[in-house]
Amino acid sequence: MRHSVAVLACLVVVGSLPLSVAGASVNVSISEVEVSPSSPAPGETVTFDTTVRNLQSSDAALKINDIAIRKSGGRGITEYERVSDLGSIPPDSTLEVPLTASFDSSGNKDLRVIVYGRDRQTGEFVKAKYPVQLNVKERHPQVDITANDSVAGVESTGEVTVANGLDSQITNVEVVVEGDGVEMTKSRTVRSSIAQNGSITAPFRFRPESAGEHSLTATVSYTVAGDTTRTTTRSKVIESDPLRNSVELDTTAVGSGTDRALRVAVSNGANAPLSDVMVSATSENASFQRVLLENISASTTRQVRLNATMNEPRADVTVTATYELGTETEQTTTETTLRSVPGTIDLTGLDVVRQGGRLQISGSASNVGSTDADSVLVSVVDTERITPATPNRDYFVGTVPASDFVSFDVYARTTGNVTSVPLEVTYLVDDTRKTQRFDVDINQMGSAAQQPEQDGGSEGGNQNSMLPVFIAGGLALLVIVGVLVRRYRRSDDDIEV
Structure with missing residues (x-):
């Protein structure tokens, strides 16, 4: 104008x-x-x-x-x-x-x-x-440069603020940032105009080539009324730190049974973010999934889960994290051991009671593994001197959850000199049928008390079994008679008074 x-x-x-x-x-x-x-x-x-x-x-x-x-x-x-x-x-x-x-x-x-x-x-x-x-007059918009903390070889960011304090708007605004000893990865911003008393911010990105002091210079070109182009510059000295690499891995075994995995914590102790972080694990006895993390900021920790497929109950594992730090590719490793403990049935709390010609064997089917055991069946093994007996030749326990137990009772008849009774336990773990055999030592159970069978016996035995009932009835009758006599005497005393 x-x-x-x-x-x-x-x-x-x-x-x-x-x-x-x-x-x-x-x-x-x-x-x-x-x-x-x-x-x-x-x-x-x-x-x-x-x-x-x-x-x-x-x-x-x-x-x-x-x-x-x-x-x-x-x-x-x-x-x-x-x-x-x-x-x-x-x-x-x-x-x-x-x-x-x-x-x-x-x-x-x-x-x-x-x-x-x-x-x-x-x-x-x-x-x-x-x-x-x-x-x-030397009159230009006010220009200010701010830059975040920077590290040698690592991209950092900043921005240029242009505040228009002139008496009219400015147009065709171009901001270009250059650096001494730095690589500019984003240096130019263009805006159509800045209103009177208005402002804009122009972001830029840069990568210091080395540690130490570097100069950043912002050049602002713009047009004022009358199609007049003006240019002004502003410089700022920044300090860049040397790159420090410090990454640690911490592993924890998770899951149960064959569904095992490693939880890996990646801790970035470096003074720059990690990018393209690949976490993997290798073992002769197991295979693992890999996990990719895009970025991990400085002084932060990210966790990932590496699912495992195990070929053996134990696997020695090497965990590796490969990442980009600045312009370099780095990696760090750690060693750990992963164990698989599927559902496993053990017989605990066993007790043997002889009932005439039978043995009652009771106890608990205990799951000492870390996965459920399904379709658990406890059976007496039929041999020359041992025969499964009623009422429970075998006992279907069903499902025994991990670290839990279910009680059972089985019966066997013995012939001749027998010192142990074989029991067979079958169950499913991860759709796989397993069979275990246990020999229950009769002489060491401490429960060889002779008791008559309850499913049959002599008449004398029945009379003996009724004796406690008669005794209890007699005692009850004596108590009733005593109470009646006492009441009668108390009533007589009242009449005399």
């Missing part, structure tokens, strides 16, 4: 009245000088749009030989711009001529626009002057 020249505080100051020169037949004046931009910066091109008028009172045309803009006062002549051979101006007509100039330094500039002409009727020379005062 162009501004008419007027008395402006610290900006552009011109004479309050246009100057005119009267020749014999020509009256000429410089009626107006518009200056754009009104607040130029050093090195910025300033345009002086000059309007020359041949007044209505003139009798002849005015030929314009030259129009110049000069420094006013001082020694010598400093001329910034001159245009020549501009043609003639008839009476009551005007001519607009743009003049341009730039100034290397800031400060007040006392200038003068001068018109050199000739009266075409008389041939006399005509000269007109117009004073202009211009204030050149």
